[in-house]
Amino acid sequence: MADIYKVNSSNIVGGPGRLVWAPHGTPAPTKISDVMDMAFPYDLKGPWKDLGATSEGIEISRGFEEEEFEVDQYKGPVDTEITRWTHTLSTQLAENTLENRQLALIGGPIIETPPVLGTATKLTSAIVEGATVLSLAGTADFKEGGWAKIGNQIVKVSKISGSSLYLSDPVKEAAAADVDVFPVTELGTKRIGYGTADVVPFIMLALISQKKDGSLYMAIFRKCKVSGDEKTQTFSKDKRLLPLGLQAFPEDGVPIEENVYYELEEVR
Numbered sequence: 001m002a003d004i005y006k007v008n009s010s011n012i013v014g015g016p017g018r019l020v021w022a023p024h025g026t027p028a029p030t031k032i033s034d035v036m037d038m039a040f041p042y043d044l045k046g047p048w049k050d051l052g053a054t055s056e057g058i059e060i061s062r063g064f065e066e067e068e069f070e071v072d073q074y075k076g077p078v079d080t081e082i083t084r085w086t087h088t089l090s091t092q093l094a095e096n097t098l099e100n101r102q103l104a105l106i107g108g109p110i111i112e113t114p115p116v117l118g119t120a121t122k123l124t125s126a127i128v129e130g131a132t133v134l135s136l137a138g139t140a141d142f143k144e145g146g147w148a149k150i151g152n153q154i155v156k157v158s159k160i161s162g163s164s165l166y167l168s169d170p171v172k173e174a175a176a177a178d179v180d181v182f183p184v185t186e187l188g189t190k191r192i193g194y195g196t197a198d199v200v201p202f203i204m205l206a207l208i209s210q211k212k213d214g215s216l217y218m219a220i221f222r223k224c225k226v227s228g229d230e231k232t233q234t235f236s237k238d239k240r241l242l243p244l245g246l247q248a249f250p251e252d253g254v255p256i257e258e259n260v261y262y263e264l265e266e267v268r
Helices: 098-104
Strands: 017-023 054-070 077-093 111-113 133-135 147-150 153-161 164-167 180-186 189-191 203-210 216-226 242-248 261-265
Touching (some): 017 054, 077 216
Antiparallel strands (some): 077 242, 133 164, 147 153, 147 180
């Protein structure tokens, strides 16, 4: 028996999204490559910033309220009129960084304090990117389980054997012999405060998703604010998620058909 159903499975889509943001006033992108490099490692263009991994999906909601219109001649409404549009976006941020908390919880400025360093010693042999062993002129001031600074990177020391430091994580940059390596006696800090702010800043938001054929979809929300819903974080044995809810608003000077958000979708 012939199949009466017309199904195009390529139109059935799913998958996670990449949530990124930029300050309000950033020029609205006209193509996906305005936001993200189109080749590996798919870095963002400035001033866009990643919000990282999410949990339980990213939800977009669009709806409206309406009033009924009645006339004397009918016992019931003859039409409706839209009185209010609402646009919201919500998710749970899995990357609980200070920068993400600053955005989601309306935090103050981030103030950085540099680490406290001990007396430097020299590398006795060059290292390549990815190295996990440092050969030094001396290791007396370093501690197992402590930290060392080489270049712009601070690395954790897992073991000390003779004149060698064994690292928990590989170094990210190569270094020549005679480069200074510092013991870190106290890590630096980042400080942020949360108070009774008068103003919630606007931001621009983009949601990028990849379809199963590899092509990309992107939604751009022109003007968003973090909503006032309570953001509860639970300190427990489970992973601590950071709730993020936003409301989108119409942008001035943009055609009414797309003044809240618009979509870009790659086609073949």
